[in-house]
Amino acid sequence: MTEEKLIAAIRGIVEELSRQGPGPRPIVLGIGDDAAAWQPSRSHLSVITTDALIDGVHFFGDRMTARTIGHRAMAANVSDIAAMGARPVLATIALGVAPGAEEAWLLELYQGMQGIAASHGVRIVGGDITRAPATMLSITVVGEVRRTHLRRRDAGRAKDVVAVTGKLGASRAGLELLRNSEINVAEDMRERALRAFETPEPRVREGRWLAASVNVHAMMDCSDGLSTDLGRLARASGCGALIESVPIDDAAQAVASAAGVDACDYALHGGEDFELIVTIKPRAFAHLAKRFEQRFGRALIPIGILEKDGGLRIREGAGARPIIAAGWDHLADTKK
Amino acid sequence: MTEEKLIAAIRGIVEELSRQGPGPRPIVLGIGDDAAAWQPSRSHLSVITTDALIDGVHFFGDRMTARTIGHRAMAANVSDIAAMGARPVLATIALGVAPGAEEAWLLELYQGMQGIAASHGVRIVGGDITRAPATMLSITVVGEVRRTHLRRRDAGRAKDVVAVTGKLGASRAGLELLRNSEINVAEDMRERALRAFETPEPRVREGRWLAASVNVHAMMDCSDGLSTDLGRLARASGCGALIESVPIDDAAQAVASAAGVDACDYALHGGEDFELIVTIKPRAFAHLAKRFEQRFGRALIPIGILEKDGGLRIREGAGARPIIAAGWDHLADTKK
Numbered sequence: 149m150t151e152e153k154l155i156a157a158i159r160g161i162v163e164e165l166s167r168q169g170p171g172p173r174p175i176v177l178g179i180g181d182d183a184a185a186w187q188p189s190r191s192h193l194s195v196i197t198t199d200a201l202i203d204g205v206h207f208f209g210d211r212m213t214a215r216t217i218g219h220r221a222m223a224a225n226v227s228d229i230a231a232m233g234a235r236p237v238l239a240t241i242a243l244g245v246a247p248g249a250e251e252a253w254l255l256e257l258y259q260g261m262q263g264i265a266a267s268h269g270v271r272i273v274g275g276d277i278t279r280a281p282a283t284m285l286s287i288t289v290v291g292e293v294r295r296t297h298l299r300r301r302d303a304g305r306a307k308d309v310v311a312v313t314g315k316l317g318a319s320r321a322g323l324e325l326l327r328n329s330e331i332n333v334a335e336d337m338r339e340r341a342l343r344a345f346e347t348p349e350p351r352v353r354e355g356r357w358l359a360a361s362v363n364v365h366a367m368m369d370c371s372d373g374l375s376t377d378l379g380r381l382a383r384a385s386g387c388g389a390l391i392e393s394v395p396i397d398d399a400a401q402a403v404a405s406a407a408g409v410d411a412c413d414y415a416l417h418g419g420e421d422f423e424l425i426v427t428i429k430p431r432a433f434a435h436l437a438k439r440f441e442q443r444f445g446r447a448l449i450p451i452g453i454l455e456k457d458g459g460l461r462i463r464e465g466a467g468a469r470p471i472i473a474a475g476w477d478h479l480a481d482t483k484k
Numbered sequence: 485m486t487e488e489k490l491i492a493a494i495r496g497i498v499e500e501l502s503r504q505g506p507g508p509r510p511i512v513l514g515i516g517d518d519a520a521a522w523q524p525s526r527s528h529l530s531v532i533t534t535d536a537l538i539d540g541v542h543f544f545g546d547r548m549t550a551r552t553i554g555h556r557a558m559a560a561n562v563s564d565i566a567a568m569g570a571r572p573v574l575a576t577i578a579l580g581v582a583p584g585a586e587e588a589w590l591l592e593l594y595q596g597m598q599g600i601a602a603s604h605g606v607r608i609v610g611g612d613i614t615r616a617p618a619t620m621l622s623i624t625v626v627g628e629v630r631r632t633h634l635r636r637r638d639a640g641r642a643k644d645v646v647a648v649t650g651k652l653g654a655s656r657a658g659l660e661l662l663r664n665s666e667i668n669v670a671e672d673m674r675e676r677a678l679r680a681f682e683t684p685e686p687r688v689r690e691g692r693w694l695a696a697s698v699n700v701h702a703m704m705d706c707s708d709g710l711s712t713d714l715g716r717l718a719r720a721s722g723c724g725a726l727i728e729s730v731p732i733d734d735a736a737q738a739v740a741s742a743a744g745v746d747a748c749d750y751a752l753h754g755g756e757d758f759e760l761i762v763t764i765k766p767r768a769f770a771h772l773a774k775r776f777e778q779r780f781g782r783a784l785i786p787i788g789i790l791e792k793d794g795g796l797r798i799r800e801g802a803g804a805r806p807i808i809a810a811g812w813d814h815l816a817d818t819k820k
Contacts, residue, residue: 176529180720181637182567182704183533183627188524193512196609197519198624200578202616231518242536242578242622273532276622280538286578286612286622288534291519301517368518384516 151277154251155179161258162272175238175271184273186238192292197228203246203283211326214253216346217285218260220420224371225289226268227350227422231369232300233359234293236270236352241287244280261287268352297359299426304366304385308427308454311437313354314446316374317400317411318344320418324403337402344399348422354444355424363432373419374451375471379460381425388458390468395449397421416462416471427454487613490587491515497594498608511574511607520609522574528628533564539582539619547662550589552682553621554596556756560707561625562604563686563758567705568636569695570629572606572688577623580616597623604688633695635762640702640721644763644790647773649690650782652710653736653747654680656754660739673738680735684758690780691760699768709755710787711807715796717761724794726804731785733757752798752807763790 159179174187188194201221203209209217222239229236241261245254258272265272270289322345325331325338333341351369358364366385370377374394382389396415404411426448428436433450440448452463461468495515510523524530537557539545545553558575565572577597581590594608601608606625640646658681661667661674669677687705694700702721706713710730718725732751740747762784764772769786776784788799797804 176631176634177531177636182564183531183570185529185531185568185629185634187631188530190526193521194524194530194626195513195519195521196574196576196624196626198576198578198611198622200580200612200614200616200620200622202580202614202620204617205615228518232521234519238532240532240534240624242534242624244536244538244620275534276536278536278538279541280536280618280620281540282617284536284538284580284616284620286534286536288532288576288578288624290530290532290626293521295512295523298512298521300513 154254154277157251157255158258161255161262175273178271178273184238184240186273189292191294193295193298195229195232195234195291195293196288197225198286198288199225199228200284200286209283212346214256215260218257219264219347221285221287222261222264223348223350223422225287226264226270226352227369227371229289229291230350230352230355231367231424232291232293233297233355233367234291235356236268236289236291238271238273239265239287239289240273241275241285243275243277244284245277246280246283249283268350293359299359299364299367301366301368301381302384304381304387304427304454306387306454306456307430308365309430309433309450310378310389310425310427310452310454311433311448311450312370312395312423312425313351313448314421314423315395315397315449316370316421316423317414317418318397319348319420320414321400321403322346324407328407331403331406333402333406337399340399341403344397344421348420350422351424357443358424358426361436363429363436364426365429366427368425370421370423370425371419373417375416375460378425381427382454382460385454388455389452389460390455390458391452391462391471393451393463395451490590490613493587493591494594497591497598511609514607514609520574520576522609525628527630529631529634531565531568531570531627531629532624533561534622534624535561535564536620536622545619548682550592551596554593555600555683557621557623558597558600559684559686559758561623562600562606562688563705563707565625565627566686566688566691567703567760568627568629569633569691569703570627571692572604572625572627574607574609575601575623575625576609577611577621579611579613580618580620581613582616582619585619604686629695635695635700635703637702637704637717638720640717640723640763640790642723642790642792643766644701645766645769645786646714646725646788646790647762647764647769647784647786648706648731648759649687649784650757650759651731651733651785652706652757652759653750653754654733655684655756656750657736657739658682660743664743667739667742669738669742673735676735677739680733680757684756686758687760693779694760694762697772699765699772700762701765702763704761706757706759706761707755709753711752711796714761717763718790718796721790724791725788725796726791727788727798727807729787729799731787
């Protein structure tokens with residue numbers, strides 16, 4: 149396998165599948181030159197995000213298909229774009245190839261990335277392939293957003309309603325099923341949890357729709373766990389946050405019960421659900437949530453409020469107790 | 485060291501040094517959100533490139549300073565932007581941190597990247613930091629270029645003059661000095677070779693200037709070695725290429741002599757000189773080269789011509805012999 153042959157095969161995947169996507173993008177020059185070129189929208193801001201994923205840290209090459217690894221990596225980046233209220237446009241991919249990797253495996257990895265990319269109108273326009281001691285993927289996605297629709301994580305205000313675009317914990321439940329084959333759970337719940345972990349769907353349409361409302365103040369995605377990410381949002385906004393209730397996905401509940409652990413931990417600290425966390429002007433919440441449900445057929449779920457201060461807390465009886473963020477610190481030794 | 489503390493320290497470096505750079509960039513939102521945001525120029529195309537560098541493959545963490553590693557990684561990406569005729573604007577950085585890496589080392593790495601970035605007006609706007617089995621860096625740089633100035637590698641035409649923006653081989657000579665401490669060479673030549681390897685300067689001004697001429701047809705940078713890169717340019721352009729002479733840097737000559745090898749090999753196959761390779765309309769070459777020298781105080785060096793076909797060849801006496809590209813294949817096991 150030489151670099152040029154592999155790139156030619158990848159180009160085939162990317163260009164083949166792009167033809168099935170939702171129409172042409174303003175790409176002037178794609179894979180094969182020193183850089184790719186495109187015409188950015190004249191009326192929009194551009195946004196950019198980068199995420200690296202390493203075998204043994206973010207995924208397990210021995211227990212996941214290449215297609216799953218590719219899908220998850222691209223989904224994580226597209227989700228970051230969604231969290232800005234933006235539309236993803238293009239991606240570049242840096243791939244480190246571990247010793248012994250086979251061409252078929254690498255092409256399946258690109259198929260995984262290309263599938264989810266194309267379904268969101270994202271063109272893979274370039275990248276870099278190199279040897280590495282372990283498989284590693286670094287994806288950069290560029291998107292576009294109207295200046296007034298850009299949503300930051302530091303724009304939350306005290307008394308805002310905090311809401312999420314879906315129930316939480318299913319992705320972590322799927323990870324537990326992969327880690328422990330002895331967890332015994334109904335087949336539909338098993339499938340639901342594995343699907344949440346293996347092929348998560350970033351909330352691009354929901355993010356763009358929410359960002360179009362002036363009543364949506366702050367937005368970010370829930371990739372490192374609600375406790376970690378809501379903590380970050382509140383801190384960036386100079387606020388505290390009180391979680392009144394944690395919406396737990398049915399599959400998370402089923403897997404946690406079977407594993408004998410508290411499903412609330414999956415939902416609070418699990419991460420990688422890729423739901424969006426938004427903070428909303430209190431008076432506007434009910435109407436916005438109603439329109440959201442009409443539009444997307446799912447609830448915009450209120451989970452608490454931003455407070456003037458007090459760190460991150462969770463309702464307990466008549467009071468509230470502090471939460472220690474127990475999500476993902478990318479430099480910590482283990483996922484706690 | 486936690487992720488958030490490290491990011492705060494990196495932010496300090498990036499924002500401190502950016503204030504010393506050549507004026508503000510249209511960055512709306514930098515490090516710290518799900519994505520960074522900027523206002524692209526309304527009259528330009530955007531360009532994007534990604535390069536990954538892995539310890540033990542592209543650099544040697546045990547024999548190079550963190551600052552050097554950072555400089556080289558950023559320079560390689562900025563050079564790809566220069567090769568399009570574009571101006572680099574912003575960068576994102578994905579960093580994989582090896583076990584045992586110290587915070588001071590990581591901050592020095594960022595200082596290396598930030599120094600060369602700021603000197604070209606590039607703002608580091610975001611990225612990702614994670615654990616990894618070996619230090620790995622993946623940098624993405626976005627730039628801007630007028631549509632008519634975009635220069636591709638596939639636009640060369642038969643009979644074009646092929647030229648490079650500087651002599652070649654010094655970077656490879658520097659690598660040889662690092663690999664073999666017994667090579668005995670004059671101090672000024674040693675310094676010159678090491679500087680070429682450790683702190684290469686991408687040809688951004690030269691690239692933008694050349695791209696402004698309609699007589700410059702194809703352009704790319706010489707990062708993987710002249711034999712590899714000119715071969716790629718010629719093939720992409722549907723041409724062959726005949727190299728008439730190889731301009732060898734003085735330091736490459738001195739080190740090769742001391743090491744008992746042919747300096748021409750350093751210049752032809754060494755790579756990482758980051759000079760630009762351009763192909764120019766034959767009639768226009770003399771005048772363009774004269775203006776180039778006036779502008780930059782260095783020669784635009786003619787090295788051969790594009791031909792209708794014939795692959796990549798080098799002049800030998802009255803004839804020419806084929807060259808086997810012996811530069812860098814990123815998936816090959818060794819640098820030949």
